[in-house]
Amino acid sequence: MSTVNHTVPFDGESQWHSKPAWKLPGWAEPIIVASILFFAMFMTRRRGFRIFGEQSKIRSGYLDSATSNDSSDRLLSYDSDGEGEYEGFVGTTKYPPKNRNCCGVNLPMPNTSRFRNNIHSRILQRYPFLIEMFYWIINYAFYRFTSVASQTIFAKTGIWNVAQDHGLAVLEAEEFSFLSFLFPVRERDVQQWFMQGHQDALTVLNKAYALIHIPGTVGFICWYYYVAPSFDTFALARRTMTLTNFCAFITFIFYPCMPPRLLPPEYGFLDTVRHDDAQSVWMSGKYVNTLAAMPSMHFGYSFCIGMTLVYHSGLFRRTLEKGESRKGLFWKFFYLFVGIGYPTFILTTIVATANHYFMDAMMATFFVFVSFACNKVFYVFIPLEDFLLYLIRAEKPIPTTGDRYHERGGRI
Structure with a gap:
C-alpha cells in the first residue's frame, strides 16, 4: 500500500495552544x-391512569386480540388506534392466543392481557416510555459487545495492526479510488485549518464531540416520542436508527478501523479531544471500542435525526397525518434549518477532531438509507417479544405518542 502522499512532517504538540x-x-x-430519560418518562405518562386503586378506563390495544394477524405490520411496537378488543373476543377461552404471522408462518403466541392488572404492567401502562428505555439499553449493551467480539476474531493477527491497515485503506480509497471525486477535501486539511488560527473553535468542537452525541440522541428519541403525530411515525424513525446501529455494530466487529487520531504521527493527525482533556465518560472503560471508525455513528445518528426533523417540518409533504395541522412558516423553516444544520455540524466535528474519515460519514448515510428501506426486518422479533412478556407476566403498554400533539392542535 502506497502512503507517500499521506505522510507529512507534523508536530502536533507544538501546534496546540488552546486551553480547555x-x-x-x-x-x-x-x-x-x-x-433526560426520566423527564421524558414523566412527560409521556398516561394521564388519568392510576397505578394503585381503581383503574381508569383506557384504550385497549389490538395486541390483546386473538386475531391480530396484522400485528406483524409493527415491530416491537403497539397499536395506538385499537379500541375495545377486550369486549370483542369470541371463543371458549377467556384469553385466546394471539395469532402472529411471521415469515408466512402462523404462530399462536400467549395472550398477555391476563397480566394487565399486575403491578409492573400497571407501571408500564402509566409510563409507557419505559419500553423505549429498555430497547436502548439493549442497543448500548450490543455496542459494548462489539469490542470483545472483534478482539476475539482478530486475536491471532492483532486487531491494532488490522485496524490501522483499514484506516490507511480508507485514506487511499478517498484519494485514489473511483470515488475520489466525492472527497475533494482531505481530513488533515480540515483539522489543520482549525489548528492554525482557529483553536478556540476546535475546543468547542472537542466538547461537542464528547458531550452532544449520547445526550443529543437520547434527547431526540425522548422529544420525538412526545411530539410525533403518531406512534407509527415515531417507530419508523426509531427502527431506522436501531437497524443502522446493528449494521454499524456488525461492521465494527468484522472491519475494525482505526480513526485518524490514532494513526502514526507522520500522517498528520492529532487526537485533539484527549489533548484538550474533553473526553466523554462514554468514551472510556474496558469495553469501549476505540477501533470503530467505520461507519461513524455520530454522523449516522445526526443524519437520521436531521431527516426526521426535515420530515417533521412539513415543508416537503403535500398531505398530513391524521389529526396533524400545518405548522407556521417560522416553525417549518426552523425544523428545516436544524435538520440540515445538525448533521452538517456533526460532520465538521468528527472530521476536525480526527475521529472519523469522510468515508465513515458516507457509509453511515448509506446504512441509514438501507435501514430506512429495510426497517421492517425487525418484525420477526414480535413473537419473541410476546414470549418474553409472557415470561415476566406483563402486558405491553399502549404508547402515548401523539396524544399531546393532538391536544395542542398539531403545532409542536
Whole structure:
C-alpha cells in the first residue's frame, strides 16, 4: 500500500495552544442522560391512569386480540388506534392466543392481557416510555459487545495492526479510488485549518464531540416520542436508527478501523479531544471500542435525526397525518434549518477532531438509507417479544405518542 502522499512532517504538540474552557465531572454525563430519560418518562405518562386503586378506563390495544394477524405490520411496537378488543373476543377461552404471522408462518403466541392488572404492567401502562428505555439499553449493551467480539476474531493477527491497515485503506480509497471525486477535501486539511488560527473553535468542537452525541440522541428519541403525530411515525424513525446501529455494530466487529487520531504521527493527525482533556465518560472503560471508525455513528445518528426533523417540518409533504395541522412558516423553516444544520455540524466535528474519515460519514448515510428501506426486518422479533412478556407476566403498554400533539392542535 502506497502512503507517500499521506505522510507529512507534523508536530502536533507544538501546534496546540488552546486551553480547555471547562470540564464536566465524570458523574455529570450519566446524570444528564438519566435526567433526560426520566423527564421524558414523566412527560409521556398516561394521564388519568392510576397505578394503585381503581383503574381508569383506557384504550385497549389490538395486541390483546386473538386475531391480530396484522400485528406483524409493527415491530416491537403497539397499536395506538385499537379500541375495545377486550369486549370483542369470541371463543371458549377467556384469553385466546394471539395469532402472529411471521415469515408466512402462523404462530399462536400467549395472550398477555391476563397480566394487565399486575403491578409492573400497571407501571408500564402509566409510563409507557419505559419500553423505549429498555430497547436502548439493549442497543448500548450490543455496542459494548462489539469490542470483545472483534478482539476475539482478530486475536491471532492483532486487531491494532488490522485496524490501522483499514484506516490507511480508507485514506487511499478517498484519494485514489473511483470515488475520489466525492472527497475533494482531505481530513488533515480540515483539522489543520482549525489548528492554525482557529483553536478556540476546535475546543468547542472537542466538547461537542464528547458531550452532544449520547445526550443529543437520547434527547431526540425522548422529544420525538412526545411530539410525533403518531406512534407509527415515531417507530419508523426509531427502527431506522436501531437497524443502522446493528449494521454499524456488525461492521465494527468484522472491519475494525482505526480513526485518524490514532494513526502514526507522520500522517498528520492529532487526537485533539484527549489533548484538550474533553473526553466523554462514554468514551472510556474496558469495553469501549476505540477501533470503530467505520461507519461513524455520530454522523449516522445526526443524519437520521436531521431527516426526521426535515420530515417533521412539513415543508416537503403535500398531505398530513391524521389529526396533524400545518405548522407556521417560522416553525417549518426552523425544523428545516436544524435538520440540515445538525448533521452538517456533526460532520465538521468528527472530521476536525480526527475521529472519523469522510468515508465513515458516507457509509453511515448509506446504512441509514438501507435501514430506512429495510426497517421492517425487525418484525420477526414480535413473537419473541410476546414470549418474553409472557415470561415476566406483563402486558405491553399502549404508547402515548401523539396524544399531546393532538391536544395542542398539531403545532409542536
